[in-house]
Amino acid sequence: MRKWGDWELVDKPQFMLVNKAHSYDIAMSEASSSAQILDWIFQLHQKRWMTPESVHDLLSAFTDILDPQANFCSMGIERNGNAERLTQQYWDNPDPFGFAADEAGL
Secondary structure, eight states: OOEETTEEEEOSSSOEEEEGGGTEEEEGGGOOSHHHHHHHHHHHHTSTTOOHHHHHHHHHHHHHHHOHHHHTOGGGOOOOOOHHHHHHHHHHOSOTTOHHHHHTTO
């Protein structure tokens, strides 16, 4: 899955999380530290158009793509995750555990 509510992961010209409903883009290269990820979350939370559901969808996208708990701030320790590498891995295999097939009854 590469879509979370109004948020969608696209790969041109670079990996971006795009909210087409509100013409808002996040370059995944700008989510390379826990501070940058938090900055995006809090910056967007202040937008009038961001509903609680849209915030949840953004958090779900960051979780699915970057796995921040494991790659950026495990046990409260700042880690230097590689957002571009993690995004490429997700792009290549968005469902590594086969959950989409389970949900489809396959």
